[in-house]
Amino acid sequence: MERRLDRLSVADYLEQESRSTIRHEFLDGETFPLAAGSQRHKLIVSNLMRKAQATLTPQGPCRAREIYMGVVFNGVDSDL
Numbered sequence: 001m002e003r004r005l006d007r008l009s010v011a012d013y014l015e016q017e018s019r020s021t022i023r024h025e026f027l028d029g030e031t032f033p034l035a036a037g038s039q040r041h042k043l044i045v046s047n048l049m050r051k052a053q054a055t056l057t058p059q060g061p062c063r064a065r066e067i068y069m070g071v072v073f074n075g076v077d078s079d080l
Contacts, residue, residue, distance in 0.1 A: 007029025008016070016031070017024060024031040037045075 013026045023034045
């Protein structure tokens with residue numbers, strides 16, 4: 001398999017992803033299409049987020065879901 005030599009910047013990836021009808025993974029300047037999440041996957045993620053919230057709430061607010069959803073729906077963190 002031949003690798004592409006031209007790499008996308010994070011800004012280019014985010015702009016491209018905002019227009020795309022499917023989600024992509026961004027890795028080292030390359031994009032890879034992601035399969036749609038199954039109902040089982042969504043249930044597992046939801047259960048994990050609920051468990052993290054219940055476990056961490058007594059010690060202070062839990063931002064796990066907020067952070068996860070931000071990465072999933074708003075793109076990657078610029079420090080990544």
